[in-house]
Amino acid sequence: MDEFIARGFAATRLDDVAKRAGVAKGTIYLHFKDKEALFEELIRTAIVPLVSRLTATPPPVDASVRDMVEGFARVFIQEVAETRRGDLVRLVVAEGPRFPEVADFYYREVVSRGLAGMRALIERGIARGEIRQKNLARYPQILVAPAIIAVIWQSLFSRHAPLDANEMFRIHLDLIFGERRPT
Amino acid sequence: MDEFIARGFAATRLDDVAKRAGVAKGTIYLHFKDKEALFEELIRTAIVPLVSRLTATPPPVDASVRDMVEGFARVFIQEVAETRRGDLVRLVVAEGPRFPEVADFYYREVVSRGLAGMRALIERGIARGEIRQKNLARYPQILVAPAIIAVIWQSLFSRHAPLDANEMFRIHLDLIFGERRPT
Amino acid sequence: MDEFIARGFAATRLDDVAKRAGVAKGTIYLHFKDKEALFEELIRTAIVPLVSRLTATPPPVDASVRDMVEGFARVFIQEVAETRRGDLVRLVVAEGPRFPEVADFYYREVVSRGLAGMRALIERGIARGEIRQKNLARYPQILVAPAIIAVIWQSLFSRHAPLDANEMFRIHLDLIFGERRPT
Amino acid sequence: MDEFIARGFAATRLDDVAKRAGVAKGTIYLHFKDKEALFEELIRTAIVPLVSRLTATPPPVDASVRDMVEGFARVFIQEVAETRRGDLVRLVVAEGPRFPEVADFYYREVVSRGLAGMRALIERGIARGEIRQKNLARYPQILVAPAIIAVIWQSLFSRHAPLDANEMFRIHLDLIFGERRPT
DNA sequence: GATGAATGAGGCTTCATTCAT
DNA sequence: AATGAATGAAGCCTCATTCAT
Numbered sequence A, B, C, D: 001m002d003e004f005i006a007r008g009f010a011a012t013r014l015d016d017v018a019k020r021a022g023v024a025k026g027t028i029y030l031h032f033k034d035k036e037a038l039f040e041e042l043i044r045t046a047i048v049p050l051v052s053r054l055t056a057t058p059p060p061v062d063a064s065v066r067d068m069v070e071g072f073a074r075v076f077i078q079e080v081a082e083t084r085r086g087d088l089v090r091l092v093v094a095e096g097p098r099f100p101e102v103a104d105f106y107y108r109e110v111v112s113r114g115l116a117g118m119r120a121l122i123e124r125g126i127a128r129g130e131i132r133q134k135n136l137a138r139y140p141q142i143l144v145a146p147a148i149i150a151v152i153w154q155s156l157f158s159r160h161a162p163l164d165a166n167e168m169f170r171i172h173l174d175l176i177f178g179e180r181r182p183t
Numbered sequence E: 001g002a003t004g005a006a007t008g009a010g011g012c013t014t015c016a017t018t019c020a021t
Numbered sequence F: 001a002a003t004g005a006a007t008g009a010a011g012c013c014t015c016a017t018t019c020a021t
Helices: A002-011 A014-021 A025-031 A035-055 A065-081 A084-098 A100-127 A134-138 A140-157 A165-177 B002-011 B014-021 B025-031 B035-055 B065-081 B085-098 B100-127 B134-138 B140-157 B165-177 C002-011 C014-021 C025-031 C035-055 C065-081 C084-098 C100-127 C134-138 C140-157 C165-177 D002-011 D014-021 D025-031 D035-055 D065-081 D084-098 D100-127 D134-138 D140-157 D165-177
Strands: none
Touching: A002 A014, A002 A035, A002 A084, A002 B002, A002 B085, A014 A025, A014 A035, A035 A065, A035 A084, A035 A100, A065 A084, A065 A100, A065 A140, A065 A165, A084 A100, A084 A140, A084 B002, A084 B085, A084 B140, A100 A134, A100 A140, A100 B140, A134 A140, A134 B165, A140 A165, A140 B085, A140 B100, A140 B140, A140 B165, A165 B134, A165 B140, A165 B165, B002 B014, B002 B035, B002 B085, B014 B025, B014 B035, B035 B065, B035 B085, B035 B100, B065 B085, B065 B100, B065 B140, B065 B165, B085 B100, B085 B140, B100 B134, B100 B140, B134 B140, B140 B165, C002 C014, C002 C035, C002 C084, C002 D002, C002 D084, C014 C025, C014 C035, C035 C065, C035 C084, C035 C100, C065 C084, C065 C100, C065 C140, C065 C165, C084 C100, C084 C140, C084 D002, C084 D084, C084 D140, C100 C134, C100 C140, C100 D140, C134 C140, C134 D165, C140 C165, C140 D084, C140 D100, C140 D140, C140 D165, C165 D134, C165 D140, C165 D165, D002 D014, D002 D035, D002 D084, D014 D025, D014 D035, D035 D065, D035 D084, D035 D100, D065 D084, D065 D100, D065 D140, D065 D165, D084 D100, D084 D140, D100 D134, D100 D140, D134 D140, D140 D165
């Protein structure tokens, strides 16, 4: 996975993959039909823990929706945006069009589920009166957009201009939930 | 460009590039040192018209900031997100980490300029009382995030779930500028 | 080696080398970094047996220096000048300037050692009164020059005018040791 | 010629030849059928001035043969061995086997003539009593061998061990003509 | 099951040669 | 006659894949 992240599908050498995995090159072929199968299965199996990591956040009972979203974002930013896992997202963006299966899987397992979860949260927020913008439930993408942007930013531009993803996201939430009063 | 977009840097064959360009393979080397130089210069020269296209929108005199941003977004979505140019953005995201020069150039020519422009608009919106969230000026990324997300969505998931980028962006603007009253 | 001798470095195709070696092209790269490394190592490893072949002559105990030199020359002419090994020498002459490493190695392993050996012989000859020209020890090159010339001659001109290298060398030795009286 | 000397036939680019000649690449083909023809004719035309340069030595009337040979060698060493022209000789040695026409021409125009001239000198030396070794006339190669060796040495090994070609040749002549008494 | 040496197709790049201007 | 842009064949090298051990 690290190799694919660092170089992309085409530029990754199975030699390096094998070396890093501590096995011989031929061994890879005992488990995967070819390089494509390896890549697709790797993405698949790497995404599962990523999703787990995110959904593992103990669902804060009775919390405000804002706190839930904020906690969720904090985990995402810390565990994904600021680690190698973020590059996994970028890898899917990069190779998706050439690996429809990968894009499909990613949509099914991550995107649609994630958005469904967000939509549920938004609706709860609307119901609880925390969120006034009812239309937001139709586009949960808006809620997560800055987090995705943060992931991409880290990979590409953190060298030029570091980005405080948590702070950005808090300000984004202020737009949705209204500005917090200083306590 | 089309070849690189369709396959990424490593998987693109110069044979195909030449064929599509209607020249012989060797001819490429009369203009570019090697495949990398070709790629980097192509990105560079392809980004310029993209930026032009965006900044060419006649600056609406005396318009509300919301109208300006909305007009801007409409052009972006129509001219970038819904065309091949969007894949150019995805290509930069995909190959950026392996081509620091490309990422640098993109940051300098597109990202930093674009964000500066957005920040100016946001400040004007704050001054005119259209935008209440003063902190937004610190993270103009929030303003454009849904547009970027739309670009990526089109490449990867439009097959599974088409996305009305304009509508999504309007709702995003409602968060920032307040909901429009039905006229 | 045969391919390089027949065509020189630049004109030799690795395809042909592989074919003659009975392996696939890629196999070469399991053993040598590139064509240059192959060439340099081949020269190196080919020179060793050449030197061995020459120094393997059982050192004739108590013989006259002239007999020693003459025996030595006979072996050299028979084993080098009149075989493919001579072309190896010509190859070094031909490619040396473009492969300083090769020239260095050849100087170190063959030339300087060979000349040192010859100088020792010459000094012994002077000590024994066989050689009158004391200055010869300063330029052992003079002693071996006709042998080298013979090597080159065989490669280039034997077609036009065959050369009896042994006879030539004997006459050369007559200059150095004085003419032999017919026994 | 300089290009061919520096790189050998195969590695020389016509681009560079044209550039150095101050003409366009296509112009070469107005004068020479192809690269081989260019090479062969260049060798031919470059050898002529080399021979002229050598035979231009004013034939010292009534001089001793030793003086004639020594003068001749001095010119050769100064004009050939210690200049780029020496590399021309090396070039012929290097490429000769692949360009029989070149080797033929060189043999005809340089080698056989040169040896004939040397033979005549040797015979004169014998007649005048300067040279005692009558057999030398059968192998004039012996006379010139150290000069040829000097040429090769300069190209390959002068970096490691500079060689005083004139001094070496004088000592060689001492073998042939007898040692000079200190005057 | 694991290995890794061997394979050879395929891609990048060079450069002799051509030919329209 | 001279040019030099264009060509495309050919060569070096890589690397996914195989298979005897």
